[in-house]
Amino acid sequence: MTLPEQIVTAQGTAAGLTAHLRVLATTDLHAHLLPYDYYTDKRDSSVGLAQLGELVAAARAASQNILLLDNGDTLQGAPLADAAVAEIVPAGRLHPMIAAMNALGFDAATLGNHDFDFGLGHLKASLKGAKFPVVSANVDSTDGTPFVPKRCILTRQVTDSLGGVQSLKIGITGAVPPQVAMWNKPHLHGLMTFTDIVSAVRAEVAALRSEGADIVLVLAHSGYGSLNAGPGAENVALQVAQIEGVDGVVAGHTHKLRAEPTKPGAPIVQPGAFGSHLGCIDLVIGQADTDKGWSVRQTQATNFATTQRRALGAIPVRRMLNDYPKLRFAVAREHDATRSFVARPLGATAVPLETFFSVIAPCAATQVIADAQWEAARPLIAANRALNGLPVLSAVAPFKAGGRSGPRSYTDVPVGPLRLRHAADLYLYPNMLSVLRVTGQGVRDWLERSASLFHQIHTDRDAPQQLIDHEFAPYNFDRLAGLRYQIDVSRPARTNAEGDVVHDTPGRIHALTLADGTPLAPDDEVAVITNSYRSAGGGHMRAAQAAEEAIVAQFSVRDAVARYISDSDGPIRPIVEPTFSFSPLGGVDVVFETGSEALKHPGRAAELGLAALQATTTPDAFQPFAMHL
Template sequence: MTFPEQIATAQGTAAGKSVHLRVLATTDLHAHLLPFDYFTDRRDSSVGLAQLGELINAARAAAKNVLLLDNGDTLQGAPLADAAVAEIVPAGRLHPMIVAMNALGYDAATLGNHDFDFGLPHLSASLEGAAFPIVSANVHCTAGYGFVPPRCILAREVTDSVGEVHTLRIGITGGVPSQVAQWNKPHLQDCMAVGDMLDALRGEVAALRAEDVDIVLALAHSGYGHLDAAAGAENVALQVAQIAGVDGVVAGHTHKVRADATDLASEGTYAPIVQPGAYGSHLGCIDLVLDRAEGHGPWRVRQSRAANFSSKQKRALGVETRGRIFADNPELRQQIAVEHQATRAYVARFLGASEVPLETFFSVIAPCAATQVIADAQWDMAKPLIATDPILAQLPVLSAVAPFKAGGRSGPRNFTDVPAGPLRLRHAADLYAYPNILSVLRLTGQEVVEWLERSASLFRQIFPGKPGLQPLIDHDFAPYNFDRLAGLRYQIDVSRPARTNADGDAVFDTAGRIRNLCLADGTPLGPRDEVLVITNSYRAAGGGHMHAAEMAEEVISARLSIRDAVASYISKSAGPLNPVVEPTFSFTPIVGAQVVFETGPGALAHGARCAELGLTPLGLAENGFQQFAMTLP
């Protein structure tokens, strides 16, 4: 039985007349409009809103009553966004993502945390051209008014199971993690307040119900989280689904693919939830069957189904696809083509060269050239600022860096792989994916240990003497949270349990994994010794649940983009880059333990690096990662 047939059967079982409402959703598009990778300047059929356009048309063709919603983090994350902030929007043209969303006929959207990354003036300018309402319940200007409306009501004519037409009043509200106020503090301080998402959504849902809406849909730019999550938690979509009066939830933020229909069996029912991945990988779909008691009175959700469909699953919706979003719109096609070529030209600007490949396939098991370039660029930017303060200038200076693209939940294709040779602006953006601002923190040695313990939670626990190969990497851990602190030397003992869970929202009382901690010159770093750590505004605010960074004293906050610093460092180099990679960390030897290290298949092209690290290829895992056998020395 096909999906539409299942819904038709469900409609037939509802008492009296029923309405099938299909809610389509995207989330975390991160400026991936076309199936194109601007970092490598090649087509990439796995990403892009344009790819989903064909699926959206198919989903609409298979249902009479359809809504299309977006859940935020739409305007930042790919070179198209960088070109938009630098050239496209300042020139008075619409943001290309807004152009495409208008063409696809989005009904409503909310904001994500990364939509604030370029500051409020750019965000306001980008949203002005939207032909659909954009809502956010918990974002307010400090002057006392909302940045965007907290809610909206869509009046839509719908056709019921016997062909009669009704006007359905659909309430839409949305929210963003309150942590965005800290993550984007340089942009939002003194001008924007972000309240608790759950509290705000409860209020807006009640307000919508008081305005006699028929159903309420919540756009929660938040991961699923846990039902017992503390107040102010970052990921609360499950709790949003339990708010009385909510009929459907779109989740996001954590880039996972998950869907759950209404739970009527367990204690504490919740509304259906869908979380459709990221970058246009999936289209979320919540199908609601509504009916009314004895044919009149308020509409209620009788049955539901939640599912995600990848761009390759077009026929799963039961009809032949209707073509891509540009096929029947030559004017739109031409407009997007102009912005596409402008983006390619923008990121092709020459910066310099590198004598060695800059890749992240092995970054989590050994320090690498890619992260060393970032560390060196941060030192180059921050040291002149530190030198102006004679007290700070006396302290050791560390540089915290992480591989932004190194697998994890984003999958086996999510790696940086810049070959030796010319370096262009797109390569700098590949190395440093976000427009973060420079921050310098003062920490004690004990706080440094806590910082490193959080990073070391990337690894699974390895048991000495256990037969067979043990998996080393926890792919639920986001690798952009695997910081190494250049300027230190330390070992990671993975025979011990991790200090935190993968998300970092649970901290365990364990002995810890960090051993033999000292400065680069061999001087031990004691618990009370002080150091400076160069990092970014996101991490300084505790982003990635890096509590040690959040609790540290920020001694320098400069309105300087670290990504710009990386580009500047490359361009002013006297010759091709050949970074001296610091041996920052290594693993504590575990006798008799062999592990499986999983990374991107592209690692096989770096045979010399594999040999240097003692890796033996084993083949592809079911999850698409390349497996290597590895001995912990």
Template sequence: MTLPGEIATERAEQVGSGVSLRVLATTDLHAHLLPFDYFTDRHAPGTGLARLGTLIAAARAASRNCLLFDNGDTLQGAPLADAAVAEIVPAGRTHPMIAAMNAMGFDAATIGNHEFDFGLPYLEASLSGAQFPIVLANANRIDGTSFLPPRHILARVMTDAEGAPHPIRIGVTGAVPPQVADWNRLYVQDQILFEDMLPAIHRQVCALKDEGADIVIVLAHSGQGAKTLVDHPENAALLVAEIPDVDAVIAGHTHRVLPDAPPARVHGVPIVQPGALGSHLGCIDLELQPPLQSDREPQWRVCGARAGTFPVSQSPKNGSKRSHRLLPDFPEVRSLIAREHRVTRAYVARPLGHSATPLETYFSTLAPCRATQLISDAQCAASAPLIAADPALRDLPVLSAVAPFKAGGRAGSTNYTDIPAGALKLRHAADLYIYPNVLSVLRITGRGLRDWLERAASLFNRIDPGKGAPQLLVDHAFAPYNFDRLIGLTYAVDVSQPPRTNADGDEIYDTPGRIRDLSFADGRPVQDDDTALVVTNSYRAAGGGHMQAAAEADTVLTSTTPIRESLARFVTEAPGPLDVTPQATWWLHPLGGVPVIFETGAGAARHNDRLADLGLRPANRPASQPGFASFLMNL
């Protein structure tokens, strides 16, 4: 098996008594332990830490010296995480992800922002089972003590090409986006303070070198970010690589893959980001040069490096195997996995109610849909008594912000919800609302509403009405969970105009804007100085997704109940089968019949009624991204 960035034998020989070190990395596993989709109760061969086990074993076998790290967002995301919160960890068992990492021999890890989603007591209980160090440089308790150890030195004995042993000290530190202080304010306020990543990492790197670390590896739960310093960056992995004495960077958070092809370096420092959900194994190969005899404080140093990612699709085709047959190289974890797998399937199979109509998100970025309407109905029902109890709020217009959490984008062509009409179970509620966000209500101006919608409208590519050839409508780089529609308003989106932001929302452009005919549901035009309430989630209320308009609004109410729980209760308390009707909210501004290509999941072809209603027909051409289906329509 050929691994990315593998160091050639002759190169190691040229170093003489040098040492070759392989650094393996996972990130953003989001509780995907097995190649199994609990939302659909089907196997999902391209995901899961268990699938990576074969790659990890092979990578170790091909290297004399190997370390394995995880970069955070590990304990939240899939129903396995919800079952762990409800049944597994409270029962005193080790969190399944931590138990698997123990058995697979992880050397160290950091945590991501989503680790805080279930609160500090649960997080600390889950991490307590780890048999490897977990580091975090930029989080301190309110009394000034570190929430987790800010750094750690791994003392290892490594062998050179001749088999001679060499003691080497590897320093490790990590950091999380400081925005977690806002995103998880409910859980961390008055308990944890978060520092900007760069100064915190720099301080810990200096300390590691002072304490005798030969090399330093940074686990930055952060995307690449800009190449120039900005205030309070959420994504700063490229800038982390510029910190003196950093020898390798493992990035994450944005679910992207870096590099596309080795090598990938920033100022000579290798950097790797291995996708998400177990899609890739990151691999950095370092060539270490022995200390020079003339050095006053002899330390090993990096004299060569390569970085690459290894997709799980290149591993043996074991995606359909039962859980107890996975991880053949780690038999001690297989029985544990089988037990927790059964617990999770039973947990998410709990009945809630019935739906008279399908709930899918294949067309959610093209028109209002039933899936997001159901979420809106549930969160409005949960917020109504809270708003009615406050005389200062009860007379304001109430809007509801909802987005499709699974609608393609960077997560790929299988990232869609497709719930058939019939029985609704707990797994369906988790499929519709995959995050443990709580309810928030914002007071916002009319100008803020327009800015909010302009950010969401950046999902679309710019369409040139003068071009005869069909143009691609949706930008796959845009995360669909940021495509909010504001129910209670009506508006058109003019995609002939340039967007106000880039796909990530971290760059703002001076453009005329895309939102037209913005009105309240009663037909009254929205004025800049109008005031309204927006029912949304805690992540968005804190400006998550670079939604600056939400961050600048006033948070007037916050519930402690997760929206998913409100959704489940709404379904359970319905007097009969749900018959959800999407409320007319937005539409694409007509451009005189310009042909465009709408790409969505292949399962969309099963929904003939929706295809007909939206004027979609097969495009009979390959999609721009693997696995997507192409449909033609005219604007």
């Protein structure tokens, strides 16, 4: 990995003594260690820390002054994480991600919100084996003690522009969205407190500077956000970059890919998710006067795609692992253990369970989740007097349906045997089952947030318009099984894609009734089965957050799905409810984009009135279909 030309130039021309520090960063790895998709049991060259390790090795071969950092959401997400919870960590072995990070020589890391998903016991056991500091400025136990150190200073020897060796003190702090207290309430309530990111980081940056840090870097497990976001906001990386004394920021959490100089302010890099990219911040630091210490002269932020690794001089994973014999053995062992873990049989399905069309019509994949939630919640609701007699709805969303996760992110389970990996594919997160008491108005507001997935379609335009806003995360597209309603996409959306901006619009939801045709009035009440993330307002679902939480189960929705499949008498045959449809717009042409593998389901496309446009030539591009509204 050669240095960018402007950085090389800066090193040669800056007045006084200079040095080049290359900060490499990963974020949102979500337990993707190897280039492998355990859901389909096939190799996937687009993901994996191991492939980023190739880039790290190439960078170290090209530059002497390298720092390697991780920005959180590392220990949860892929089946490897589930196997680690169930079998690997309890057996006393290192979490596979921690073992790999130790071997690759990570210098420091922070925590992400999903790192708390399996509870504090598992998180503490996993971090215990880390040979690098893990810091967070805004996470404390309720007794006031920091959960992990709030900051650290790394002393590194760097080679300067004259070939000499200089001692550099690098301050590191990090932070996680304070909303994790709500999202993981079943695990964290009464045990942990989470404070505002910006104020917590500001305090730690000042402390690092007073302790002699020459350079200060912030691992902000937070999206870019805006400069106007108020205290306690979820996405504030832009604000963090403006804090005096910050020299570089690694952003994350929203899985986006960005790299910007952010002037005025510190450079920011956000390297996607799952190991798709390696973030890089190049800093040219200068020392015009040895008594005044180092200062940043020039910066550049870049993302290197894992697909670039050969062009950048990286060696293949297998050859790289030869230099880490213990890691190679551990990786092979845990890889085999994970494949065996997720291969456990559950049952069978008589119909395909795919999510290629889930955002434009109810589907079998989400119906299985709805049915499993109904079955699991039935005895709990029967025992709860406050819910007796209320209509019961089941809120479900397609976790893998494109959006900002890209055109590869879809579920596609064929007819036949169902294994544990298929249940995990249908329901990615270990969210606990929850039941809310919601008003009719709350239900309407809930659906309006979901309906923000669609672009506004203008009926007076001749050219086909794009229907789907790919900035919207599909796991926030809830449909409430047990209802019937129409979505009018000719009207403006109630929120932006993130849900953090609410617009005053007339609304898109029409003809809202219960399944039996009874209109749902604003003052009516229903019971809604959902998950702990949504009940806490996750996805900016304010209606869910404002509702009364009547039940918090002691089991996850994913466990309920697995149990539903295994308890079924023969192959499952979900009867898909016609929950929602689009309001007719008189034959307006739109373009619906989905994953390219949707072409393998022509019957489903024809059933929905879709006509495939020119076939995409790469799985990294969305496949367009013509659609009439």
